[in-house]
Amino acid sequence: MPPERTRRRIPDATVARLPVYLRILTEQGDEGVDSISSERLAELGGVNAAKVRKDLSYLGSYGTRGVGYEVAYLVYQIRRELGLTHDWPVVIVGAGNLGQALAGYGGFGERGFPVAGIVDIDDSKIGTVLSGVRVRHIDELPQIVQTKRVSIGVVATPAGAAQDAADRLVRAGVTSILNFAPVVLAVPRAIEVRKVDLAVELQILSYHEQRRAGGAIHAVGNTRPASA
Amino acid sequence: MPPERTRRRIPDATVARLPVYLRILTEQGDEGVDSISSERLAELGGVNAAKVRKDLSYLGSYGTRGVGYEVAYLVYQIRRELGLTHDWPVVIVGAGNLGQALAGYGGFGERGFPVAGIVDIDDSKIGTVLSGVRVRHIDELPQIVQTKRVSIGVVATPAGAAQDAADRLVRAGVTSILNFAPVVLAVPRAIEVRKVDLAVELQILSYHEQRRAGGAIHAVGNTRPASA
DNA sequence: GAGGCTTTGTGAACGTGCGCACGAATGCCT
């Protein structure tokens, strides 16, 4: 049995926090900070120091007791673990409002996720150029994915078109999908899907607001006048 | 009329799923479905049927054994629990790329979160109109929040301006914040913050892609002694 | 080089959430 077979599995919760640590560490590095303690990193990341240490311990023992963590080395290790040692080109499906905003969001390519292509099904959008990337027809998806070696697809279509977009992405060979459409996508088990849903986030906030307003209001019934 | 209910605390994980159930149920209702089983709802929502039942049980016993749940009634109950019985006006800080896209995203008002205002600090943007809403100066924030009774603020600024935006929102009286900037916001404990971070999502996908590609690549080098 | 101070790394306790499995309730059929 090869030694690399014992590859650690990092808990999902930790994986979700590593990018946050990475950003903070990068910033700190840029500001000339060489070394950082778990305490400080926790403060900047809005979490518990013990959690930081446990999270980082999954990467290996890269800290120095009594001192802290060397920022540059930690940045390197996290980047390696997250697979950020090379670029991951992405393809965006949907050149509507959201697709345009995503394409225009510079932070995309900056952070190692260059936009390899944007496609849409609407002929009127084909050919227009968004932030230097020409919108192409969705039928060209397989070609884009193959030639540019894209493994991450972004679904930025209206809800009704999302499942079709996902199907096409999967058929084209993409293995990870970031879904912005308010739909639960059905995909093969092997495909990794993450969802960003504006409405869900707002509704969660709504829940807390309503709760804050006090069960008192509710006890009486629908006190609030039917607002506009 | 149901008896007075002690206000249950609903688990966060459940709160996060209720909006998904709600959307599915609304769709099903529109399609003429009157009754739905936990099994079917689970299938559409991509979760386990037992989880659906447990989630819904936090709202009360609104199902009928042997039959399922009445769609319309369940929609009503979830909406009530999430505080969606009335609108929650939101104010957007930042009229850049993202702010514009958010304002243009019709689903906002449709789903009960009308845009009460958009503000920016950049004079060149003031006065422009985005989807029927005029961009106003950030100094007008307190006035907007007060007159329109806004309790949810959306931070759509660049990273550097996000903390200031959050501070201003809090001072203006907002109690919930949806943060799109890649920054961990420091806010008073009482303020509810939710974060949507594109880069984080992509990096999580990157982790899985890299993992999928096989740890073999990493087997080279790094002969650091394994810790006991 | 010993002693004290700092900070990591981690075992263990604790809390939360998940999913199975089954009793309970309801509708339908004969």
Added chain:
DNA sequence: AGGCATTCGTGCGCACGTTCACAAAGCCTC
């Protein structure tokens, strides 16, 4: 009316994630 099929509601064990607390390990001073 009684039996059967269906589906809800939930107790329970398990797995995961969080936090505490402390020993181990390094640096600094004298």
